[in-house]
Every structure is written in C-alpha cells, then in structure tokens.
Amino acid sequence: MEAVQAQHEDKRPKIVAFLCNWCSYAGADLAGSGRMDYPANLRVIRVPCSGRVDPLFVLKALEQGADAVLVSGCHPGDCHYAKGNYYARRRLTALLELLEFTGVPPHKYRFEWVSASEGKEFAQVIREMVEALNAAEQKAAMAHV
Amino acid sequence: MARIGVFVCHCGTNIAKNVDVSRVVAAVGRLPNVVHATEYKYMCSEPGQQMIRQAMEEHKLDRVVVAACSPHLHERTFRACASQAGLNPYLVEMCNIREQCSWCHKDPERATQRAYEQIAMTVAKAYYDQPLTQNRLPVERRALVIGGGIAGIQAALDIADAGHPVVLVERSPSIGGRMAQFDKTFPTLDCSACILTPKMVDVAAHPNITLRTYAEVEELNGFVGNFEAKIRLKARSVRLEECKGCGECWERCPAKRQNIPSEFDAGLSTRAAIYTPFPQAVPNVPVIDREHCLYFQTGKCGVCAKRCPVGCIDFEMQDEILTERFGAVVVATGFDVMDPRVYGEYGGGQYANVITGLEFERLMNASGPTGGHLVRPSDHKEPKTVVFVQCVGSRDQDKGHEYCSRVCCMYTAKHATLLKDKMPDAEAYVFYIDIRATGKNYEEFILRAQRDYGVRYLRGRVSRIYPEGDRLIVRGADSLAGEQIEVAADLVVLAAAAEPRAGAREVAQMLGIGQDKDGFFSEAHPKLRPVENLTAGIFIAGACQFIKDIPDAVASASAAAAKVAGLLAKDHLLSEAQVASVDPVACRGCLQCVRICPFSAIEETTWKDPIERIEKRVAQVNANVCMGCGTCAAACFSGAAQLAGFRDEQVFDEIATAVFVDAAAALAGESE
C-alpha cells in the first residue's frame, strides 16, 4: 500500500488546460488573487477564445500522454467575440461524442464554462479533476497489486 | 535560431515565497534557445525594465519572456518596454507564475515545478513569435446617421456640434419620428412639439448636417473609418430647394377624394397625394405619393403643378443614388407598434372604438385629426368612460412578445391623466399587471394619476371585449379583489406592444449587424458597450436597440455620438495586430471559415497560384476587420487559416512541452 502511494506521488497527473483569455483565464487569475489553494497539476495554455480550440489540440494532448484535458471558456452568451464559444460548444460536443465512442474514460477530459468572476468554481473544477484522476489511478494500481 | 531572454520576477515575496526563483532561473537557462535567464525583485519597476532593456542589448535578444504576474496586468508594460529598446512588441511573451502559480499552490516544491514548466512552455511558444504590425487606417471624418427620430436627431446634432460633418438619412418625407406624433410627453407633460420642433429646425439649419429625407441607405461596404454607403434619394417630384412650403398644391389635390389614410395620423385622417406628413415637417416640402397621384396613375391632372407659385413640381424626377464615404455610422431606426388584430378576444380590429395608444395620441393632439378634441371614432361623440388595457402583446409568449415594452405603463398613465385633465367627468380605468415606472419622477407620475386625477387602476388583464348597444363591455378581473370586473366603456385604448421596425431584418443584413432574439439590434455588450455594435464603427441609438422612452433614447443617442466623435477625432486608427490570415497555397476553398467568422472578416476570393499557374477559390482575411478570436483557425482542416500569436505550431509545442518536460529532473540539474 505504501509503495503504491509513493509511486503515485512521483507520477502526479498532468492536466493541460485551454483557457479563454477573457473569462476563464481571468477566472483562474481570480482564484489566485483570492489565494484559493488547488493542486498544482495544471498546465495552462492561454487562447483568445474557446473558439480557437481545435479538437486536434485536445486529441494531441491526450495522445502525447496528458492525463487529462480541460477546455474552458465564457458562458454561452457571454463570449467576448459574440459567437466564438458557441462554435466551440458545437465543436467540442462532437469531440466529446468521439471521445466517448473511442472509449477514452470520462475523467480524462472536461469542458467547463467559467466566467471571470468564478475563481472559486475554477479551483473546484481543478480539484475535482485531480481527485477523479487519482481515484482512477488508485483503482488501476490496486487492480495490479 | 532564436535568442530568447527569460526574466523571472519575485514580486517582492509574492512569487519568491512559494517559488524557488533561483533554481527556476538556473534550470530555464539550460532550455534550448534561451541565451539569458535572470531574476529581479520587481520586474515592472523602472530599474526592472531598465535591466530588461540592457540585457536585450548585451545578449542581442530577439525574444523576451517575462515570468511574473498575469498578462492582464503587465503585458502592455513589458511590450512597451521592449519596444523602447527596438524590439517588436509582439516578440514579448508573459508567463503567469503569480496568480496562477505562487498564489494558488501552497506546496513550494510543486509551485516551483509548475513555474518551471509554464516558463518552458512559454519559451517554446515564443520561439515561433513573429514581428507583427498594426495597420494605420485612415479615418474618413464624416458620420452617417440612419433614422431621423429623436434619437437620430440628437446623435446628428451632437456629432455635428463636435465639428464633424453628418449626413442624416430619413426614410419618410420628414424627420421627427414617433415623438412628432405625440401630444404631451411623460413624466413632465410638456408639449412634444414644443421640445421637438426646435431640434428639428436646428438639424435643418446646422452647417455640419446634410439632411436626406425620403431617402434610404441601400448598401454599406467597408469597415470602421472607411465605410462607403449607397443612399437612394427617392423621387420626391418636388424640387426641394425651390419649394416654399406654401401648401397651395395639397390644398387643391383632387386625389384627396380617394381617402388616402394618413400614416402620420395612424389612419385616423386622410391626406392628399401630394403631402407633408404634418404641418411642422422638416423639411417643409411635400412629396408626391405616386401610387395615389392621378397624374401618375391616369396621366391626367397636374393641378398641383398649375397651382404651385414657384413651379417646383417635377413629374419627371427620378430616384437618385449617392455614393458617399463615412468613418462611422449611427443606426437610429426606432420601433413600430404591434398590430393588435391578433387578439380576437378584443375584437380583432372589428370595433371602431377599440384603438391603440398611438391612435389615442393623435386623437388628443391639438394638431391631430380632431384638433385635440377627444371623440370616439365610431360616432364622434365624447366618451364618458374610457378603459385602458396595458400589456397588450407584451409579456405574452402566446400571441405577442415575451418582453415588457417598457414605455406603455407610463404612456397609459399619461393618456389617462390627459383624459381626466380635459374631461374631469369622464371615468378612466386602467387594467394592468404590474406598474413599471422606474425613471426619475415616474412613480410620482403614476401616483398623481391615481390620487389627483382619479384614474382607477385594476390589477388584472382583460379577457374579452364585446359590443352591447353602442358601448363596449370590457370583461376583466381584479386579482387583488379576487373577482371578475365588468366595465361598460365608450372607448377602449390598448397599450399595444412596441416591436422592432418592420424591415429591421433587411437593415441588419444590409449593415452586417446582429439582431437579438426579438429582432432588435444587438449591442456589443449589454452593460459595458450598450451603444456599440460588434461590427466596429457602427453604433446604435434609440429604440432600435430596445424600446426606450425619450430620455433614454436621447441618452443613448448622445452616448453613441460621443463614441463617434471620439472615433472621428483620430487622424488614423490602429488595427488589431494579432489577427488571422489564410495561406492561399494550403487553402482548399471550403469556405468553412467564411461561414463561421463572427465578424464577417473573411471573404471568398480567387487566387492565382504563381507556380502552378492555376486559379482557385480561396479565403482571404480582411485584417482590418478581424478581431483575432481564432475561430477560423480552429475550423480550418487544411491548416491554412492561422491566428498570429496563436498559430497551430505554437499551441502544439506548448502542449508537447507541458506533457514531456520533467520539472523534477530539470530542476535537479539534468539537462533536457
């Protein structure tokens, strides 16, 4: 059991996060300004708009070994570019179906709308993702013991 | 090979407390392409910036990465700093290790590792950065205002006063809009004409304003600062400059006998074929309505031409198209009043004595069809009991609009007050759901109607109106009493909903601006940019954005005018630098990007391949219109559409770095 724990310590999950500049990136900033503590597993890539997120980015990240991918943009209707997040939503819904279809487990990707005032929510999303990843990993490890 | 310099900030202890900056700097220094890495206590301070500039020179840096706070705070600072030292500002990248690292991770080791990895990602990204320039766009310092209601009038006057030439285009023969139709205005009850007419005259007299009535904008091309509009001047059949407005012509026009309904009087009176909509019209020059004119229909008449003392009537006049250039456009096309005929339960237009609020305005107006004497349309008798029904077509998702029309609570109170003022013995009942009176002195106005004028308010909707004898039985309810209420009325006034102008859709398409779910023109941001449109350079004023009363319409018009004046005060504009572009070689011409660009910044064009010598269809981004959202780049399957600063290869390398870099090893001194 201890061995499993230690191993798990070293191979911390890595989450690649695409955050839109105007809402989610600002939300993540707010989580920091509010000194909310959340796991450091995140690697943030700033994009102007969730509409910039090519589904290939998500697939590439997963393929190269990211433990999970987060895409986060403005809430529907709040897009800085009017309709960019609407396209993102359409595109990512299709991607979601594809991922589901190809059997990628659901804890490995998440799409979330986070506004510039939702620092708390942002931190919570990251916590939840890391928890889910750890739980999955632990389960897998136990299966091997 | 790039020469990248990395500058890591302590932010006092804000960063340094949780991130071991020295270890990070050491590790970063070993990254490929990094030729210089250093740290400082306050990077944004003057000595900090000085240090960056010096290092740039010393190490011949061609890229700068500052690892500090959020780019939302200091990106501009460091871009300006690099720019002073001669580097293109778009070769500067920031990496956020404060808000998104030291402040949100308690564990120093983990925070240090993350800081290192995020910097490595930023370095990877910076490698591909290219120098970008903002285009300097000339500004055509003239404004176009579409719609000559109170909003358009106000906007035109304000822009003109700021010193810029304005062309005001109005569809009907005179400016004035809805306000010209009113008798008195809430909440002050001052005479509408008394406050509007002087403004109309000012418009006509202003040296900076060119008035184009009986005209419409047919086409708008170009972009902010550089629009080109096609304006159709409809054939007026009267030479504008010569006409004296004497009225000889319309006095004698035999077409009067055809009972042509007057649009201005909401159909309550008739007009001639040659007419001005109302006596105070600006310009006070008639037009010939060719559809009804006997000369145009039968070839025989010409009475007006014979009567006209100056001979300015010209039956041969043709429509004229003007093409003019503008730097900015204000849209102020106003609103319409819903046709309440869909309400079969209120008679569906069958009963002459069920009228709309707009018709009531005309019946009360001193220059209206009855000279301000309120009578029922059916028999011209004075009504003794008048019932007002609010929210007809508003707050009704079944047959009308879901929204509240905003002005009808107030104008109904105005109508009832004016009625009681004119005929103290008349009874006035108002059926309402809620009273929405949120302006300055509005609630007081409602209270006065009830308390001082004896208007009776009944809280409920009306379900049925039907005639009995020569009266109308109005069956409603009072939900406060919990009972049905029946009133025998002589006249019923429906506060019919306000709605988008007929043709708003065509106007929106012609201008390339958005409409909301109800058909009103969309603002750029509901709170922060209420008079702007997402299409830069186009502004919206008055009730075409959403229903407004006069104070709000005027406020929005002045706000739009201020925006326009600000824009036209510049001698050039700077375009967005981080914009999309399409590589014509790679482009397959699928036009997916054209379809989805939220700003219509991409166009289809043909391109001749200089090597293969073939012509093909490709997409082309107008860099002056593109806002840099990157939606096109994500949609393009060929990788032809790319967004500067966020190119595919940049993002892919950031991803790869994020996944493959092992911070623990790097910080321990192992080279990658």
Next chain:
Amino acid sequence: MIRLRGSSLPGEIEALSGQRVFDCNQCAKCTAGCPMSFAMDIQPNQMIRLVQLGQADRLLRSKAIWLCSSCETCAARCPMSVSVAEVVDALRQLSRERGMADRSTGAPQFHQAFLDSVARHGRAHELEAIGVYKAKTRRFFDDIGLGIRMFRQGKLSLLPHRIQDRDVIRRIIRQSSGSSKT
C-alpha cells in the same frame, strides 16, 4: 396565513398536467374570462398561485376545482400558455386519490357515476349514470320533470349499449385512475 415550506405539489401538478405553472405571472386573464368564476371559492389565477405556493390542502378540498366546466377559455387566452383547465384536471385527480374531493358540488359523484357506467358497458348509459348519481347525492327530485320529458321523447333509453371490448375500457378506467375514493 400561509406558512411556506418545501412542497412537492408544483412538481406533481406539472408532471400530471404537462403545464409549466411557474410561467404564470398572475395576470388573471384566466379569471377574467372564466364563465364559472362567479361561483368559485378560489379563482382560476389563485389556483395557479396556490399551486406555486404548494397549498395542496386548500386546493384539493376546494369547490372550485369541481366547478370548472372545462371550457378551456382560460387555456385559449392565457398569455403565458398555461392551461388552468389542465391544472384543474390534475388537481381533481389528486383530490380524488387522496379522498379530499368536495362532494357538495355533486361533480365528483357525477363523474364517478358516469365513468362507472362507461367502465361497465364501454359507453355511457345516461339513465344509469344519472340514476346512480342521484342515489349518491340524494338529489332525487332535481330535474324530475325534465327527465320525464326526455324519457317520453325516447331520449333516455332503458337498456345500455354494450361494446365487445369492455374489458379494455374497464382496465383503462380502473387501472389508471387508481383506487378512487368517491
């Protein structure tokens, strides 16, 4: 006084009636046009309000839900597309299931007698339905003259028309209306 606490009533009514009761903005147009309003102890708009407030007892014991004539005037004219008529049906169903139906209006007994007759024969046998109803309500002598006149005109037949497939009809009426307590 209404003391508010969480209630399942709005949800139940929405499920049974298919109406969105919270769309109602209490404009009272339903009440304004209701032909039975004058006889009701709770007005149509108040019924919707009380559903919103979860006041099951008052509604299920009311006379009003049995006085509604199902004329659908309310539904046809409601600006928010809420049908009071359908909400009333749902209230009647709950009221009977919970044994709270107000019998003084006679309506619950009448509907029961009518449906019993349909369950028995597959079609309504008017003479039987009226007879049972009168026995239940002990209103033997209301309308007696009228009944005799109709009978003479051959309009009230003595024997019921029966259909073949009576079992299905019985099943529909018994099974889905639950155990009725009227």
Next chain:
Amino acid sequence: MPAYSYFPGCSLSGTSKEYGASTVEVCRALGIELTELEDWNCCGATSGHSASREVADALGARNVLLATDMGLDLVAPCAACYNRTKRAANVLAEGDAARKQRIAELLGRPVREPVRVLHLLEVFSHEEVAERLGGRAMQPLPVSKVAAYYGCLLVRPPKETGFDDPENPQTMDRLLRLCGLETCDWYFKNECCGASHSIPQSSVVLTLVDRIIRNARAAGAEWIVTACPLCQVNLDTRQQVALGEEPLPVLYITQVLGLALGLSPKSLGVPEQLMIPRVPAGAAGGGR
C-alpha cells in the same frame, strides 16, 4: 365523394338521437360516405379527463386507432367527442414517447401514426361538399335570421383543435348562409354554456344559458343553431322563458341543412311546431 369513418358517440344514440339521425340523413343526401366505427367506446368526456390524463388519452386513442385500422379519416358530430378524440390523435401524432407508451400499455396494442380527426362541420366545408351544397336549390325555411353557436369544445384550446378562428368562428355561419339564412353578428357564439355541469350544478348553469340566450335574442336570432349535443340539450332544457315569451328554438346544424335540402322534418327529428311559418311582428315578408 369523400368517405369517412364515423364516431357517433354516446349522446347521439341517447339524449341527442335527432342529431344522429339528421347527421346520417344529411350525409346520405350529400353523398358523404360514413362507416360507423365498429365497437367504438365512449370518449370519456369531461369525466374522463377529470379522472386522469391517461384515461382521456387511452379512451380517445382507442377510437382513433380503430379508425386508423380502417384507414379512413374519422368524423365526429359531437363537439366533445371531437375534442377528446382529436387531442388523443394529437398525442399519437406528436406526443412524447412515454405518453404513447402508456397508451399502448393500457390498450394492450401497439399505437401508430393516426388518421385525421375531423368535426362534421369540417366535412361539410370540404371543397366538394361545399360545392355540391352551393349548387343545390335550397328550400325556404320558416325563419330568416339565426345565431350560430359554437360553444367551447370545437374551438378550444386552439392549439389542440385548430378549428377556425377561436374567437370569431365562421364555419357554421357560412353553411347557414348557403341555406339562405342570415346569421347574426353576436358575441356569445363561443361562450361556455356550462353543459358539463348541467346535471350536478343546474342552478349555476342557468346563469350561463340565460346570458347566451339573451344575447342571441338581442341580435335578432330566431333560432340558435349548434353542432354539439351537449350544447343543444343544455341550451334547450335550461332555457328560462319569461311569461308570454316564446322559447328560442335550438336546432342542430344538420337539421337546418336537412330542411334546406328538402328532407322531411320528421326524418331529421325536427319538432313539428317549428315548421309553422311565423311572421315576425312588423316585418314584411319575414316568413318565406
């Protein structure tokens, strides 16, 4: 000529026999082929939907499906039957899956895309029928002005029945004008007469009936014409007549059409006294 499956409903074989008889007679005369649904059941009327939506759905759907099996659009002369049956058909056509599933369970048979449900008036407005009616020489009738009364269930709720203009329907008015009658402009043609309460709440109903009759009289109606057995019985039997005043006769549209087509009053169930021409006081040539 058009053919339909025919759902007479309970009233037409009981309290409203004459409506049933006149419907059959007139349709025969106009060449409309009616085939009665075999083993039809009661639509449940108000009692059905008061019990539950499921009861109303299933009772209505059974008849719709019988008609669907026959492959003939279904016609109902009773407004209440029409209303309930059409609504059940709407559920079968576009209702949600769960609701349809429940119908299938209760009926013990699969459900299918339904045929159309029509009211008799809609059949008479059918192009061919209207043409045929228009081309017929009509017999003069003993009155000249009548009030068409539509009641509730034909026109409401409009989203379900989709019958004519719900606030000012004209279908029956047009037919009556074809019969050479003038129809009144009156405002109670779609007001509720309270028929569903006729038995349990007779006193309340009197108020409603009274208003309708008074309004029709004021508009100059000599007859009220209806297309609903519940309305007819209610308006006929709950009418209060002042001393010395003649009651206002309430006839079925099929009876009026039948008389105009020259069918015998007896076969249409029209009371003899109605056929005695009456000359309205002061009007010349009122009785034709």
